[in-house]
Amino acid sequence: MIKKDIDITFLGDSITAWNSELKKIENSKNFGVPGFITRDIIWQLQGDDEETISGHTAVLMIGVNDVMMGFSPEKTAQNTEEIILMLKNRFERIILISVLPIDNLKMNEEIKTINSFIKNISDVEFLDVYSLFLNEHEVLDYKFTTDGAHLSNYGYETLNNELFKLIK
Secondary structure, three states, X not given: OOOOOOOEEXXXXXHHHOOHHHHHOOOEEEOOOOOOOHHHHHHHHHHOOOOOOOEEEXXXXXXXXXXXXXXXXXXXXXXXXXXXXXXXXXXXXXXXXXXXXXXXXXXXXXXXXXXXXXXXXXXXXXXXXHHHHEOOOOOEOHHHEOOXXXXXXXXXXXXXXXXXXXXX
Protein backbone atom coordinates (compact mmCIF):
# COMPACT_ATOMS: atom_id res chain seq x y z
CA MET A 1 0.00 0.00 0.00
CA ILE A 2 1.23 3.46 -0.89
CA LYS A 3 1.49 5.96 1.97
CA LYS A 4 -1.73 7.92 2.26
CA ASP A 5 -0.15 11.24 3.17
CA ILE A 6 2.06 11.39 0.07
CA ASP A 7 0.31 12.53 -3.09
CA ILE A 8 1.63 11.40 -6.45
CA THR A 9 1.01 12.92 -9.87
CA PHE A 10 1.66 10.91 -13.02
CA LEU A 11 2.43 12.64 -16.32
CA GLY A 12 3.02 11.07 -19.70
CA ASP A 13 1.49 9.55 -22.79
CA SER A 14 -0.79 6.55 -23.39
CA ILE A 15 1.50 4.20 -21.49
CA THR A 16 0.86 6.30 -18.38
CA ALA A 17 -2.79 7.00 -19.20
CA TRP A 18 -3.63 3.31 -19.62
CA ASN A 19 -1.80 2.08 -16.50
CA SER A 20 -4.84 0.88 -14.56
CA GLU A 21 -2.81 0.03 -11.44
CA LEU A 22 -2.14 3.73 -10.84
CA LYS A 23 -5.84 4.21 -9.98
CA LYS A 24 -5.32 2.02 -6.93
CA ILE A 25 -2.84 4.46 -5.38
CA GLU A 26 -4.52 6.69 -2.85
CA ASN A 27 -3.94 10.42 -3.26
CA SER A 28 -2.77 10.08 -6.84
CA LYS A 29 -3.67 11.84 -10.07
CA ASN A 30 -3.00 10.54 -13.56
CA PHE A 31 -2.51 13.24 -16.19
CA GLY A 32 -1.28 10.83 -18.87
CA VAL A 33 -2.76 11.57 -22.30
CA PRO A 34 -2.56 9.19 -25.27
CA GLY A 35 -0.52 10.66 -28.10
CA PHE A 36 1.30 13.20 -25.96
CA ILE A 37 4.84 14.19 -26.90
CA THR A 38 7.24 16.16 -24.72
CA ARG A 39 6.06 19.47 -26.17
CA ASP A 40 2.48 18.63 -25.11
CA ILE A 41 3.56 18.14 -21.47
CA ILE A 42 5.25 21.55 -21.58
CA TRP A 43 2.00 23.08 -22.87
CA GLN A 44 -0.01 21.14 -20.29
CA LEU A 45 2.12 22.60 -17.50
CA GLN A 46 2.12 26.11 -18.97
CA GLY A 47 -1.67 26.07 -19.23
CA ASP A 48 -2.20 24.73 -15.72
CA ASP A 49 -3.00 26.94 -12.76
CA GLU A 50 -0.15 25.24 -10.83
CA GLU A 51 -2.53 24.00 -8.16
CA THR A 52 -3.90 21.15 -10.25
CA ILE A 53 -0.54 19.71 -11.28
CA SER A 54 1.49 20.00 -8.10
CA GLY A 55 2.12 18.07 -4.92
CA HIS A 56 4.71 15.89 -3.28
CA THR A 57 5.87 13.48 -6.02
CA ALA A 58 5.75 13.72 -9.80
CA VAL A 59 6.32 10.65 -11.95
CA LEU A 60 7.11 11.38 -15.60
CA MET A 61 7.42 8.95 -18.50
CA ILE A 62 7.46 10.55 -21.95
CA GLY A 63 9.40 10.43 -25.19
CA VAL A 64 8.44 7.42 -27.29
CA ASN A 65 5.95 9.41 -29.37
CA ASP A 66 8.67 12.01 -30.04
CA VAL A 67 10.79 9.25 -31.57
CA MET A 68 7.88 7.95 -33.65
CA MET A 69 7.21 11.48 -34.92
CA GLY A 70 10.83 11.98 -35.97
CA PHE A 71 12.04 14.41 -33.32
CA SER A 72 15.77 14.18 -32.64
CA PRO A 73 16.95 12.58 -29.41
CA GLU A 74 18.56 15.90 -28.52
CA LYS A 75 15.26 17.80 -28.90
CA THR A 76 13.37 15.20 -26.88
CA ALA A 77 15.98 15.34 -24.11
CA GLN A 78 15.94 19.16 -24.18
CA ASN A 79 12.15 19.20 -23.83
CA THR A 80 12.32 16.63 -21.03
CA GLU A 81 14.78 18.87 -19.17
CA GLU A 82 12.40 21.81 -19.61
CA ILE A 83 9.55 19.72 -18.17
CA ILE A 84 11.71 18.74 -15.20
CA LEU A 85 12.59 22.38 -14.51
CA MET A 86 8.88 23.23 -14.45
CA LEU A 87 8.12 20.27 -12.18
CA LYS A 88 10.88 21.24 -9.71
CA ASN A 89 8.87 24.37 -8.87
CA ARG A 90 5.78 22.29 -8.06
CA PHE A 91 7.00 19.02 -6.51
CA GLU A 92 9.35 17.94 -3.71
CA ARG A 93 10.30 14.73 -5.50
CA ILE A 94 10.52 13.84 -9.19
CA ILE A 95 10.83 10.35 -10.63
CA LEU A 96 11.73 10.17 -14.31
CA ILE A 97 11.14 6.81 -15.97
CA SER A 98 13.31 5.86 -18.93
CA VAL A 99 11.74 5.80 -22.37
CA LEU A 100 10.74 2.20 -23.05
CA PRO A 101 11.91 0.30 -26.11
CA ILE A 102 9.60 -0.51 -29.02
CA ASP A 103 9.72 -3.25 -31.66
CA ASN A 104 11.93 -1.21 -34.00
CA LEU A 105 15.70 -1.58 -33.70
CA LYS A 106 16.55 1.73 -35.42
CA MET A 107 14.16 3.71 -33.21
CA ASN A 108 15.49 1.92 -30.14
CA GLU A 109 18.93 3.34 -30.92
CA GLU A 110 17.38 6.81 -30.69
CA ILE A 111 15.56 5.85 -27.48
CA LYS A 112 18.84 4.67 -25.95
CA THR A 113 20.39 8.03 -26.87
CA ILE A 114 17.49 9.89 -25.22
CA ASN A 115 17.86 7.77 -22.09
CA SER A 116 21.61 8.43 -21.97
CA PHE A 117 20.86 12.18 -21.97
CA ILE A 118 17.96 12.25 -19.50
CA LYS A 119 19.48 9.90 -16.93
CA ASN A 120 21.87 12.69 -15.99
CA ILE A 121 19.26 15.35 -15.20
CA SER A 122 20.05 16.63 -11.72
CA ASP A 123 17.78 16.34 -8.67
CA VAL A 124 15.69 13.63 -10.31
CA GLU A 125 15.36 9.96 -9.46
CA PHE A 126 15.90 8.14 -12.75
CA LEU A 127 14.17 4.77 -13.01
CA ASP A 128 15.92 2.91 -15.82
CA VAL A 129 13.69 0.04 -16.90
CA TYR A 130 14.60 0.06 -20.62
CA SER A 131 16.63 -3.17 -20.60
CA LEU A 132 13.96 -5.10 -18.67
CA PHE A 133 11.73 -5.01 -21.74
CA LEU A 134 14.22 -6.12 -24.41
CA ASN A 135 14.46 -9.50 -26.08
CA GLU A 136 17.59 -11.08 -27.56
CA HIS A 137 17.14 -8.96 -30.73
CA GLU A 138 17.30 -5.69 -28.73
CA VAL A 139 13.65 -4.84 -29.37
CA LEU A 140 10.57 -4.81 -27.13
CA ASP A 141 9.77 -8.43 -26.29
CA TYR A 142 6.35 -9.54 -27.54
CA LYS A 143 5.32 -10.72 -24.07
CA PHE A 144 5.42 -7.10 -22.82
CA THR A 145 3.40 -5.51 -25.62
CA THR A 146 0.06 -5.55 -27.37
CA ASP A 147 1.20 -3.82 -30.58
CA GLY A 148 4.95 -3.23 -30.51
CA ALA A 149 4.80 -0.05 -28.42
CA HIS A 150 1.98 -0.23 -25.86
CA LEU A 151 2.27 -2.47 -22.85
CA SER A 152 0.42 -5.71 -22.25
CA ASN A 153 -0.81 -6.64 -18.78
CA TYR A 154 2.52 -8.39 -18.19
CA GLY A 155 4.35 -5.29 -19.41
CA TYR A 156 2.48 -3.12 -16.92
CA GLU A 157 3.13 -5.64 -14.16
CA THR A 158 6.86 -5.46 -14.91
CA LEU A 159 6.88 -1.67 -15.04
CA ASN A 160 4.80 -1.28 -11.90
CA ASN A 161 6.92 -3.75 -9.92
CA GLU A 162 9.89 -1.42 -10.43
CA LEU A 163 7.96 1.83 -10.02
CA PHE A 164 6.19 0.77 -6.84
CA LYS A 165 9.54 -0.05 -5.21
CA LEU A 166 10.31 3.68 -5.43
CA ILE A 167 6.97 5.15 -4.44
CA LYS A 168 6.00 2.89 -1.54
